[in-house]
Amino acid sequence: MFVETIEQRVRLVRPRSFAGLMTLYESNHTRLKQLLGNLRRVPADSASSSPADLPLHLHVHSRSRYTTDLHMTYWFQEHDRSVADPDLLLRIYHDARLVEALSCADAPRHAALRSLWRVAANGMEQRWNLNILLNKWLEFCLDNRHAFRPLDPNLPR
Secondary structure, X not given: OHHHHHHHHHHHOOOOOHHHHHHHHHHHHHHHHHHHOOHHHOOOEEEEEOOOOOXXXXXXXXXXXXXXXXXXXXXXXXXXXXXXXXXXXXXXXXXXXXXXXXXEOOOOOOHXXXXXXXXXXXXXXXXXXXXXXXXXXXXXXHHOOXXXXXXXXXXXX
């Protein structure tokens, strides 16, 4: 219900505008909260389970009173090594109730996400592309009923 309202606002604001970007960050927050629950208490390391998708991994890099920075990724095995894809760095702004995708290690390899990836001409377009990617990925995770659990800190990631 609330997500529908935010999605409607995303459509009402001009894409790639500052107002549009803030609405997208708000939508990211709503979706991430649906996925993880209390965003101030995200476990340092956690992984999801889904009946229809790969495990999704989260790793918290830093926490402060107002923000939490974390990585969100799938891990793939390639030639005897683990590869993170897409490897998104997110920042949660707790008081503002916003989530911003700050960076992506490389262009995503997953076909559904790769179709959303564009080379950006400027900073606003880069932020827009990253956050559309995050928003659609969160939507996909919710549709596939991902559920997170803390990881054993003694096991390798």
